Amino acid sequence: MARKFFGTDGIRGRTNAGVITAAVAMKVGQAAGHHFLRGDHRHRVVIGKDTRLSGYMMESALVAGFTSVGMDVIMTGPLPTPAIALLTREMRADLGVMISASHNPFEDNGIKLFGPDGFKLSDADELAIEALLEAEPVLAEAELIGRARRIEDARGRYIHAVKQSVASDLRFDGLKVVVDCAHGAAYQVAPSAIWELGAEVVTIGVAPNGTNINRDVGSTSLAALQARVVEEGADIGIALDGDADRLIVVDEKGQAVDGDQLMAVIALRMREKDALRGGGVVATVMSNLGLERFLEGKGLTLERTQVGDRHVLERMRAGGFNVGGEQSGHMILLDYATTGDGTVAALRVLASLVRSGKRASELLHQFEPVPQLLKNVRYSGGKPLDDARVKAVIADANGELTGKGRLVIRPSGTEPLIRVMAEGDDAAQVERVVDAICDAVREAA
Template structure:
């Protein structure tokens, strides 16, 4: 059964437009609360409890109140953490032994978007079956428990401090960051008051960037999706390196002292290489968009590699299926299951820094044997009714390109999850060949869809 509201990362959209309206979010809170209450077997008289965290968008106040009302009507207690990164909600939900965690955030999107995503009691994304159950309850009228059973709300004053200590605990005790000047871009987002404290308390000199949220400037020209801003800060302040997070703190991009940008594939390789040297790397999970050069580099380490669908939840699912600990996306979502239950930008940055410290390297040296292959991505607009998967001309163009590339490249056709687009991606050793083959396949798609 297809999900109507939940996407790969919760419910998301433009504020004020369905489904991100106060009325719907209140019903979502109620439906989630009823679902959780039905699934929990708590001692008599004890109510389920959830944690709500948010990023710095101005709409967070409104949506937090709506969620709180919905949960209370379902008889669920609420703990309010205020602005904290998404992975902080995952950690605190588990640490406080709560039934679920809720994040109000649209991640790297502009301020006028927002969304809701849930974590289970164990700090992982909710299974599809639970999200479907919540959606089914959304179709039913919203009720309210008796007054004596209404949920209550209270604020957790030490949420940020708890999470700061957790992040620091993922960095080796015998190491510190003394002598490092780090430019740190928090995207005017949820990590603005947390990430600087983590790196400072581990000994680094922090040059803070994007730490003045006003409700409207989250991800606006800053953060992991705008690494040029971090590069400028690194060069202007003669920093040893730079760290950029996105609006909800679960994505990581880094910059070295020369201004070179390191995406998720490169940073994941730095961590993987260090884990392998320590003899504790069973395998690595990437996605369909991970660079072929990254896959080959992991192969040269003698380490198994698997590709998941695009989306950190699918990386996580594949890690669990295979019993591995390390995976990620080139967008900067990196999951270290030996450190946390979910992707975490701060924790991932600390794993990169630990690897560099332990091996006495800088980012450039750690990635010296990682050669990325040229990649060309073309978005082709389709009519909603067009079945591109059954078209013979598209299949023939793809087969021809794959035959020409052989083992030195690959072709990926992937529909957009939000727009009527087919993403045509070709990757190989020769940039001219890659460009030509991508254009040929894209043209075949255009002609077939007309």
């Protein structure tokens, strides 16, 4: 069945256009609520959101949908995506909903769904909900309509939970940390958790107004954090995205540290404690070849998946891994969370910094990345990757890079773009290969 609503990470789009409208949100509440009405207990859904202006509209519409089919609703207000996954499980809810478009600008919004175990829904569940969205809703009898309430202690519950990822005898005293919350969902909880563990905290991106989420701050816009870390003489900078499931770090010199380096740091520390499972790390095809070589040199493996933290998580669960993530900053640490959690990952990085006694610039740059180049080619229609000339150029490129690097070419899942990525030991060769493929795609398109 073709998907009309769900993409690679829930339902996402521009607000009041396409699938992100109040009308569709209400239908999602009705369809997902009906799908998870299982058993004869009183059913419950937890709904959280980030700080987008449209969150009010989407929340109200979802509440109407869920209550109309007989499901009780618990609203948390602004909280990170991983907090909703946690509370869904801890509060014995049948379903969790996060209203967020992650790192996208405020004009976009989205709906992420979690099952009662706190994990994102399976393909089967999403397809079942898709089918219900096209059907007439099955409404509850008048006396069985659900109730809605807002809980006030959700932030405290989450802060307490994430602090459990750090040993009880460890304190962050003496660390000066700049925390950038992207004016997003973690603007209260992330600085509080780090401060409660003893660090001196300087904050940016903690004044959401509904329209400034991710604007010139956060994990996809590091300039403000880099400047502030250097200005403050801080030990480290922490950058989250709008829903706080991503983490990018800045060292004391203002240099960015991506998800590949963070996975290396966390995995090695866990192996030292004999806590690393699966014999390595799970990442996507976009992770740098330098990470793969580094892990191999340490006797560990790097298993690659398609792009998307959902695919990483599926492989982790199937293979018994407990560390995985993406170069873009999704960090999945299954010992502590059921989905990517930027705050948990930040606490693990800070703990490693304290334990090692090293500067961030010493500890966090574990390997030298090989030259990597990614370019996007926009096209108006057709399937340019099926063109014979494009195939020939790709084959030549693969031949050039054999034994020296990698080539990853994929259509975007959300835009009419072909993404061309190559990496290898020779930067000039990498650039030449990428440009040749991009030129061939443009001609074919």
